Structures are given as C-alpha cells and as structure tokens.
Amino acid sequence: MLVVSTEYSQVLAGNIAGALGCPVGTVRFTRFPDGEHYLRLEEEDTEMVVVGSVPDADALVELLLLVDACEERDVTLVVPYLGYARQDRKFHEGEPLSARAVCRALSGSARQVFTVNVHDPAVLTHFRVGARDISLAGEIGRYLSAQSLENPLILAPDDGAAAFARSVAATGGWESDHLEKTRISGEEVRIEHQDLDVSGRDVVIVDDIIATGGTLVTAARMLRMQGARMVSSACVHGVLAEGAYSRLLSGGISEVACSDTLERACSRYSAGQAIADRVRRCS
Ligand code: R5P
Secondary structure, three states: OEEEEOHHHHHHHHHHHHHHOOOEOOEEEEEOOOOOEEEEEOOOOOEEEEEOOOOOHHHHHHHHHHHHHOOOOEEEEEEOOOOOOOOOOOOOOOOOOHHHHHHHHHHOOOOEEEEEOOOOHHHHHHOOOOEEEEOOHHHHHHHHHOOOOOOOEEEEOOHHHHHHHHHHHHHHOOEEEEOOEEEOOOOOEEEOOOOOOOEOOEEEEEEEEEOOOHHHHHHHHHHHHOOEOEEEEEEEEEOOOOOHHHHHHHOOOOOEEEEOOOOOOOEEEOOHHHHHHHHHHOO
16 A cells, blocks of 8 residues: 655655555656646555645646546545535525535545545535545544643534534543634624633634634634633644734634644644544555
8 A cells, every 4th residue: 555645735645654554655746837737656556545635726636637647546535625615505506516526526536535524524425436534523632632721611613613622622521612603704704792601711712624714813802801811723624814824813812723634834733643544444
C-alpha cells in the first residue's frame, strides 16, 4: 500500500502513511504555460490511498487528475476537506447541486471514499461508490484535555454542531451546550441571546468549519458579556477566509486551533491516525 497526495495535503498524507506504516509515493506537479495543471504519478503500486483536500478549484483539478492517474488500481480516496459540501440545496431554478457535481466528478474509479467531518453526511450519497465520514471529536477532545481549562463548557455555535460538541465533551467528561444561530449573510450571523452558565468559566466553541469567523466572533461577544473567563475555538477545518484568523483574535477569541485537513500554521491536531485506522479496517 502507498499513500499519495495532491500538493494540498502533503503533511496529512505523511501522517496517514506514518500511522499505516507504509511509504508516501512521489507525484511530480507542474503547470503548462497556459496555467493548466500537469502531474505525473511516479509509482507502480497497485493499492493506493489518494489524499487531497478541496479548499478551492485548483485543489479540485489536482485531485481529479491524481484520481485519473490511478485508474486501474485499487484506490481508496480520502478527501479530508470536501469543498462545496455546503452547497447541498437548490434555492433558485437553474442552480447546480454543487456538492453532487463535486462528489460525482471525484468518484472516478475509486473503490471507496472517506471524508472528515463533512458538513452534512447526506452529501456522501452523491459519490458513485461507498463513502463514509470520519469524526475528529476524539482528537479535539484529547487536545483540549492537555490544556489547563478552568471548568470548561464545550459549546456548539448552532444546533447542527450540537452532537459534535457532545462527542468532544464526552472525551473529558465536560459539559456541553449549543447556541441558536441564524445566518444573515456570508459573513454575518445572528445568535439569539441565551442565558448560559459561563461566569468565570473557560468556553471552547467547537465547529466543523471556521470560514469567515463571523459565527465565532458573534458568539464570543455574547459569552464575554455573560462573564466567561476565556473563549477559545477548536474546529476541524480551518478554512480561515477573508482574514478570519486576525478577525477572531481581535474579536476576543484567545486561541484558534484546527486540524491538518487544511494545512495551516494553527493546525494543532492531525486527522492522520483516525484516517489510517479507518483505511486499515476497510482494506
Ligand atoms: C455552518 O453551519 C458551519 O458549521 C460553520 O458554522 C460555518 O461554516 C462557519 O462559518 P463562518 O466562520 O463564516 O461563520
């Protein structure tokens, strides 16, 4: 077995290979003069784990090319961050189901697919092969266990993340709760005032994605007003769009931690072991 990756998931691919006890394969990447992507897989193994997050269109093209280069092999496709997964509904006539388009295109000749904390697991049915999601709640819980948290509350910013917050909290035997969020625009959200027991406590807001950071900043403002001692955040996918990291720090979030599904300077925990465990079980 060999692990190969796009340029977007090199560190995570190394972590997966380390946990599986197998090598990382070589792929050469370059571009044609007109900007089109070119890659060449320099390996002949028949069993491949292909890893590539999809934070943008270039990443999507690289992953499509890599999956195609692995045609006629036994491919396990790992898409740690599945971009476009939030576009899973049509609001107006003529719109695409973007999540479906991406899943179908990526399926290629893969035998199976894994994602990590995909926004809504329902989109996995759009892959043409069996697809399963892996949760990093345990990794985040273990990371938080090593921090010196004062009577922590693990808080989800909305109902959709409540189960995730409960799983993170279960790792350390902490309390969890969730807020009620309404999205107003791409960057703005409204969070209904809720009286939470946060006075003098450390609150960790956990979520699948930090995109613009609007959700977290709005929540942090309310929690500070209610007397929280410290508000920090731990998410799976640090998309960190539009200067989100600075926005969070200046908005009163004392720490921003994310996983390596998107390789960031604030990647504090790895999805490598969880992915390797699942790949090994399904080989
Ligand atoms: C949406 O429901 C997701 O779970 C996240 O809460 C959302 O993507 C965060 O976006 P932002 O950081 O832009 O508020």
